[in-house]
Amino acid sequence: MGKIYIALSFFSILSLLSCEKKTSLNQSLDPSPRKFDDLITLMPDDTVSIPIGQRTNVFSKYISKTSIRGKDYLGLVNENTNHLEFYALSDDAESFSIKFQQEGPNGVRTIKAFEVLSDSTLLIGTSWRRELYITDFSGSVLSRINSVKKEREDGKPYVQIYYTNKPLIYSRTKNATFTFAAGDQDYNSPGLWSGTYFLKFIHADPLQMEHVLNLPSHLSPLVYSAFFSHSSHLLRGDNELIVSLPFLNDLLIYNIDSEELTYAAAGHRGHGDILPLDNPSPNHDEQEYVESDSYREIVYDQETGYLYRFAYDGLDYKDLDGRRRTWDNKKPSIIILDNNMKKVGEYELPQNKFYTRMYFTHRGKLYISINHPDNNPSEDELIFVGLKPMKR
Template identity: 25%
Template sequence: MNTTLKTLVFTSLVAIYCCSCQGNSKNVNSIELMPSEEILSFPIDDSTSNVSMGLVYYDGQLINVNWTTNSLQFYNLKTQTKDKEIFFEEEGPNGVGGIFGIYPHNLDSIFLFNQVASVITLTDTSGNIKNRIQYEAPRRYSNAFVHNAYALSPPLLIKGKLLVKTHITGNYRAMTEEDLSKSDMAYSINLNSGSVKMEDLEYPEKYLSEGLKLFEPSIVFHPEYTVYSIFGDHRIFKKSKSGELETFEGKSQYLDEYLPKFPIDGARLETQRYLLGSSRYESLVYDDYRKVYYRIAYPTLQITQEEELIKLRQSSGPFVIQVFDESLNLITERYFEDEIYLPNNLFVAEKGLYISINNPFNPTAEEDSFRFRLLELVN
């Protein structure tokens, strides 16, 4: 499947749930996020798009979720080659459904998620089906939502319970402040019994008090607390296991002071303009090696023609990467304007943050390989 088609699939998902090295940088504490000279390049076959629908790094392996072939591909960071590919049946006694996202607890315990059935499949790097966990999503909530390229929220396994993100079901446009205040972003699944427990991870108070906004969260689970960000809020939130909720200011200088509202009665063009061209925050990513958080943000674009939106369905356009320290202080942010990078294809490894340079409008993009540039935090 070609790059354009794969990216259209990605942006359609957003609607359903309704640079070069010359970037500008805001430097708060003498730290900058700088593109390095290091580029990783992994050759891919004809069945693999150079834009991934899911990337996860674990222990020297970059795992790609290939929706086209319902497979997992394992790439070695040192050799920049594919070590293996594991294909899974969708139906039958060995079927796992269509793989939507994955969570590698370790290379012997890789959890596979789909969006059709309330079933999680446990496998390993040999492709053996080790277990199937049946659970029932709570009323009003979706199955576990695990997507490795959109509003990243990787699960976390703690003492036999798997913490996962969920979505509120129902008419998105009819959501009220009262309904949202009673809603949750996540639940835990007991892997032994399949029982489910809400995590009391609440949406920000009065988030919809002035009008409807997309309430898509990006979540980082930790054993003792959870950190999360919301599509239409400048702040970052931290919820402890004891129930204490802290808020931290995180406004990007490149985004609007007042984030826009969802056009409830708007035409398709207005809705797409809101989803793809308005000031917003998306993935929050934790870097365990440097103990920092990266947050992807998008500035408002002046869009007047549908052709401009069509282009944004293939490429993110300008974006910002914010960096927060472990205490959730904003320490630096960098603006990327040129059509070089794809911020929904990134991962963190020992050296730093790697981001795809296969933007379809990048003249150096390669159809037959994954390519990533290393971004480093430097003083």
């Protein structure tokens, strides 16, 4: 694979762009936008171009920046060929690819997500959502983890869900993996969920497994199906799991050590809490997602201490010609929180220019793909714009 080419293209980038943390959970929802100190903004700084050839889809459903042998890579799930692609983010490293078998002794079915456990092992999540796989870097399965041995009190299994953002989270310091497993196999009715948010694996001998993060009971009747599971999660530091629900203004902060759950105000300048929805229906998830103001991705940059949350304005489900719109057509903005989880800025992105499902942080910048379906995307090149946080 070719090297990554980084080029400053400030003028071309410019043409593309025309409350504090609480100590206890609030039991009510607030439809009013939260006030904040507008101290930080983002500035386009450079672009990263990654040649991928014709094998990889520019619209990968899962990418993650990771470190292997002290080098930074952008890892990408290639469902077209069942490869993991690792693209080097510096000139002193080489890009490489790992092919995974779908059947046989080393079969893992279709790859959906991954985490790097060490310089020689990977954790793989796949379409067979009842197992996780520990593999080496040649694609050989070293061990399997059955994730449904421990069932719920109602007899239904906990099943991993991979259409969330960052469904697998690995902590090297705690040697533990947190995988999103909030629902059973079919839960299209209000209040039907597992009662916990993550399945925690401690990689020891024997393997230890427990369910953690009980969500507040007042949210249970308000969320269901995709409205509950299309969420985003990340690990901040060694002991904080951050959870972003699509229609809740605040972020949830779960302390792994104390098991304390708190809020952090992280709403859009024009949005309050969107829950409860007026007429929720399990048969119209997509339309309600498109028409509602909402949140999706969160990402933490450990180099700067900033946490970014993507917010989206709702729009009509069909355009004037009767064509259906998707979430990718919603106008995005980026909410900026500082290291104290206080909102300090918000930055608007142009509509239909940035493919916000694909992003990473690197060298103090937030990189977002411009391979948007309506932005004449390249078919053989991943292109990211680097946004640098700046004081106003």
